[in-house]
Amino acid sequence: MRLQGTGLTLSYDDRVVASGLDVAIPDGSFTVIIGPNACGKSTTLRALARMLKPRAGTVHLDGSLITSLPSKEVARRLGLLPQSSIVPDGITVADLVGRGRYPHQRLMRQWSKQDETAVGSAMEATGVADLADRCVDELSGGQRQRVWLAMALAQETSILLLDEPTTFLDIAHQIEVLDLCADLHEQGRTLVAVLHDLNQACRYATHLIVMREGRIVAEGDPAEIVTAELVRDVYDLRCEIITDPQSGTPLIVPEVRRRARATASG
Amino acid sequence: MTVLRLASWSLRLSPRGLAVCLLLVAAGVAVSLVALSTGEFTVPVPDIVGSLFGRGTPAAELIVWKLRAPRVVTGLLVGAAFGLSGAIFQSITRNPLGSPDFIGFTAGAATGGIVAVVLGGSSWQIAGGSLLGCVACALLVYALSFRNGVQAHRLILVGIGVSALLTSADWYLLTRANINDAATAGAWLTGSLGGRGWEHALPVACALALLLPVCALVSRPLRMMEMGDDSAKAVGIRVEPVRAAAVTVGVLLCGVATAATGPVVFVAMAAPQLARRLTRSPGVTMLASALMGAVLLVTADLAAQRLLAPVQLPVGIMTAAIGGTYLVYMLRKERR
Numbered sequence: 001m002r003l004q005g006t007g008l009t010l011s012y013d014d015r016v017v018a019s020g021l022d023v024a025i026p027d028g029s030f031t032v033i034i035g036p037n038a039c040g041k042s043t044t045l046r047a048l049a050r051m052l053k054p055r056a057g058t059v060h061l062d063g064s065l066i067t068s069l070p071s072k073e074v075a076r077r078l079g080l081l082p083q084s085s086i087v088p089d090g091i092t093v094a095d096l097v098g099r100g101r102y103p104h105q106r107l108m109r110q111w112s113k114q115d116e117t118a119v120g121s122a123m124e125a126t127g128v129a130d131l132a133d134r135c136v137d138e139l140s141g142g143q144r145q146r147v148w149l150a151m152a153l154a155q156e157t158s159i160l161l162l163d164e165p166t167t168f169l170d171i172a173h174q175i176e177v178l179d180l181c182a183d184l185h186e187q188g189r190t191l192v193a194v195l196h197d198l199n200q201a202c203r204y205a206t207h208l209i210v211m212r213e214g215r216i217v218a219e220g221d222p223a224e225i226v227t228a229e230l231v232r233d234v235y236d237l238r239c240e241i242i243t244d245p246q247s248g249t250p251l252i253v254p255e256v257r258r259r260a261r262a263t264a265s266g
Numbered sequence: 267m268t269v270l271r272l273a274s275w276s277l278r279l280s281p282r283g284l285a286v287c288l289l290l291v292a293a294g295v296a297v298s299l300v301a302l303s304t305g306e307f308t309v310p311v312p313d314i315v316g317s318l319f320g321r322g323t324p325a326a327e328l329i330v331w332k333l334r335a336p337r338v339v340t341g342l343l344v345g346a347a348f349g350l351s352g353a354i355f356q357s358i359t360r361n362p363l364g365s366p367d368f369i370g371f372t373a374g375a376a377t378g379g380i381v382a383v384v385l386g387g388s389s390w391q392i393a394g395g396s397l398l399g400c401v402a403c404a405l406l407v408y409a410l411s412f413r414n415g416v417q418a419h420r421l422i423l424v425g426i427g428v429s430a431l432l433t434s435a436d437w438y439l440l441t442r443a444n445i446n447d448a449a450t451a452g453a454w455l456t457g458s459l460g461g462r463g464w465e466h467a468l469p470v471a472c473a474l475a476l477l478l479p480v481c482a483l484v485s486r487p488l489r490m491m492e493m494g495d496d497s498a499k500a501v502g503i504r505v506e507p508v509r510a511a512a513v514t515v516g517v518l519l520c521g522v523a524t525a526a527t528g529p530v531v532f533v534a535m536a537a538p539q540l541a542r543r544l545t546r547s548p549g550v551t552m553l554a555s556a557l558m559g560a561v562l563l564v565t566a567d568l569a570a571q572r573l574l575a576p577v578q579l580p581v582g583i584m585t586a587a588i589g590g591t592y593l594v595y596m597l598r599k600e601r602r
């Protein structure tokens with residue numbers, strides 16, 4: 001496997017988020033990580049992308065220790081869209097997307113033809129090409145998220161980690177972004193995304209990782225692992241699993257609160 | 267952005283940024299010439315240029331090269347150093363109030379200098395004292411605001427507190443000094459270019475020559491880091507070494523500049539902000555900030571010498587007056 005973490009202990013100062021965590025991303029997969037808030041999804045992603053130094057354990061990329069590879073070299077193979085980023089004052093969309101080209105640039109090669117093409121197609125793919133000259137801080141949350149995604153795409157890495165890429169989007173834009181991810185996956189990239197919507201996760205993931213309190217509770221093909229028991233164990237939520245009429249993947253239908261319904265009807 | 271290409275080489279330039287820098291250079295030259303030629307005795311500009319090539323009158327040589335030029339050159343260099351230092355810290359803290367005059371580094375340098383004055387130090391010892399004070403204060407502020415990493419707003423608040431403490435320490439030290447030392451120290455505390463010779467310009471020039479290349483190297487990574495550490499790391503920037511290098515350069519520039527003139531406030535705060543607004547650059551602009559700092563300081567010094575002539579104001583009072591106005595204007599604008 002190209003990207004994997006072994007025996008990871010992840011912590012912020014004294015606060016240990018995960019210990020003895022083994023996580024492997026199947027090559028060419030569209031892996032989706034789900035789990036309740038604060039269970040360590042972002043932390044795991046950050047460790048895989050060398051944002052966070054594990055207190056113990058190792059992360060390997062293409063067989064080498066990720067810390068032993070030059071930083072720019074890693075950035076040409078592995079991209080990350082963080083959960084939150086800061087928009088610099090007054091930056092234009094094209095400028096921000098162009099910053100994704102940094103690992104491909106050198107002192108004497110600051111803007112090649114290839115940079116130009118990559119930025120152009122990243123903006124096309126995310127539908128922000130029309131906004132190229134607008135200031136990012138004037139955009140809506142959804143447009144902004146797509147600009148950040150475009151920046152990550154412009155980096156042209158074969159592995160791409162996305163932390164909650166759909167969070168600020170309305171349902172139509174969520175599906176648009178996920179379809180885009182599915183396209184990227186079909187073109188041969190390895191994708192890892194943290195999502196909140198279980199049904200979307202089941203629909204798009206080829207490999208699902210379910211986390212709770214810093215541990216991986218289940219992983220594999222969503223159709224095989226997602227059960228009512230799993231959802232109850234992980235989210236403390238009672239539900240029924242039916243088949244998604246559109247995609248044939250599992251569809252989680254939460255149970256109706258009996259008392260609430262009784263009050264409503266009575 | 268314009269791209270210049272030659273074979274496989276390519277350079278990326280902002281035409282507007284370039285134009286602003288050229289304008290600032292022109293403004294700097296113009297103000298410097300005025301400062302060199304006017305005063306109690308007027309030296310015509312051609313004589314100044316003549317003496318530059320060793321063909322001036324002895325009077326022009328004396329007035330221009332011994333008296334006025336060191337003051338102007340020191341002003342330009344110190345202004346540039348403050349501008350750069352401000353640009354670095356504002357970029358790291360992502361906040362205009364993150365400049366060294368607010369987060370206590372300038373105050374540390376000042377106290378270090380005063381201690382040296384009170385101990386009867388020579389001008390080199392005073393310079394050393396203020397450099398030491400700046401570094402010590404930077405370490406102190408950093409340590410006090412460190413909790414699970416350094417957050418910008420905590421750094422600024424701690425810095426303001428430490429500044430206030432140091433200022434009261436300064437005045438206490440002044441009361442303990444003998445009357446001559448107290449007068450020297452008091453004048454130095456407001457930040458002044460009066461009576462500066464080549465020996466004041468030289469250390470700043472050396473520091474700039476050494477540290478400017480580092481500034482150039484870290485400027486692009488710093489701009490990326492304004493998007494957050496994770497975003498910067500994602501594109502392959504080694505955030506910690508870049509930040510350590512930038513902080514070191516910023517502290518040294520602030521210390522060396524304060525050593526030469528005393529704490530001239532607000533230049534480090536205002537220069538990078540003005541530079542950014544003029545160039546419309548997203549993020550820190552090192553070169554424009556340095557040039558803007560230089561122009562601001564010599565202009566303020568010229569105004570301080572001429573406005574109330576023959577009364578000579580220390581330049582620090584002038585920059586405080588202009589800078590304070592600018593700060594209020596900026597905060598009012600930010601509100602909207």
Ligand SMILES: Nc1ncnc2c1ncn2[C@@H]1O[C@H](COP(=O)(O)OP(=O)(O)O)[C@@H](O)[C@H]1O
Nearest residue numbers: 012015017036037038039040041042043044414
């Ligand atoms: N920068 C940080 N400093 C301290 N604690 C953090 C930090 N980031 C996250 N945490 C803590 O680590 C735990 C896991 O967080 P995270 O990985 O962000 O969760 P998730 O992405 O699954 O919602 C949480 O309890 C959170 O409070």
Ligand SMILES: [Mg+2]
Nearest residue numbers: 041042043083
């Ligand atoms: Mg998260």
